[in-house]
Amino acid sequence: xxxxxxxxxxxxxIYFLTFTVEDWIDVFTRKEYKVVMxxxxxxxxxxxxxxLFAWCLMSNHIHLVCRAEENCRISDIVRDLxxxxxxxxxxxxEREPESRKEWMLYRFRYAGKFDNRIKTYKFWQETNHAILxxxxxxxxxxxxxxxxxxxxALIVFKAEDYLYSSARDYAGEKGIVNVQMxx
Numbered sequence: 001x002x003x004x005x006x007x008x009x010x011x012x013x014i015y016f017l018t019f020t021v022e023d024w025i026d027v028f029t030r031k032e033y034k035v036v037m038x039x040x041x042x043x044x045x046x047x048x049x050x051x052l053f054a055w056c057l058m059s060n061h062i063h064l065v066c067r068a069e070e071n072c073r074i075s076d077i078v079r080d081l082x083x084x085x086x087x088x089x090x091x092x093x094e095r096e097p098e099s100r101k102e103w104m105l106y107r108f109r110y111a112g113k114f115d116n117r118i119k120t121y122k123f124w125q126e127t128n129h130a131i132l133x134x135x136x137x138x139x140x141x142x143x144x145x146x147x148x149x150x151x152x153a154l155i156v157f158k159a160e161d162y163l164y165s166s167a168r169d170y171a172g173e174k175g176i177v178n179v180q181m182x183x
Contacts, residue, residue, distance in 0.1 A: 008130045011073040014053070016142040017064045018129040019082060022111040022122050025104055026059040027089060032096065034164050036088050037062065040081055041177045048077045053182045054143040056150065057164040063146040065139065065182075078128055086123035140183060143170075 008015060021027050028034050037057050041064075044050035049072030054065040068074040090108065093101055105121065112118035115126075133139045147159040147167035156162045160171035168175040170183065 008075050008128070009132065011075060012068050012070060013074075014065065014067045014133045014139060015074060016131040016133055016146075017066065017078065018061055019064075019078075020061040020125045020127075020129075022125055023107045024060045025107055027093075027104070027123075028057055028059050028062075028164075030098070032092060033089050036092070037085055038164065038176050040085050040088075044077055044081050045178050048072065048080060050077050050081075052166075052177065052179050053139070054146045054166045054170075054179065055177060056146045056162070056166070058149055058153065063142075063149060065133065065142050065146060082124045086121075090121050090123055143183060 028037065034057055041050070041052060041055060045052055049069035050066060051069055052064060052066045054063075056063045066074070068077055090105075092098075093104055098104070108121035108123055111122040112120055115122055131142070133142055147165060147170065150156050150162040150165060151159050159165065159167035160173060162168075163176065166175050166177065166179040166181075169179050169181055
């Protein structure tokens, strides 16, 4: 069960999920880390049964509106996605030039000390802040909220100008992740 009381109760329902980096560290300011996240979403869509309707990657968290295909479990998909992206990005931080390397690894190591299941580093916060979207109004509201995130953060003026989001798809352009549009 999630620590924040927002957890998945129906493995095939549509959810609004938020994954947050430990300590709200702004990891996704580097293109390379963003690409890992986008590629991993596409992999889960093609191979794990993820149906993704909207997404937006910010500097320290990602929002998804999604569900699992029949005979798949959203909890399993999320577990695998978070595990893979954590390992891949941490490996990149360790091996590639990164000005914040020592500080970030220290913070991830420190977070890992408080979780017996973690060997060294804890990248993602435990919670997925799962909110069940059980009607069209809620789905539309969360898709719009997701797409407007970079606008609210003053990164772009128009949501569709942000590359790491499905707002481009909903504006009639091709995005970098293969979403299924709902609106």
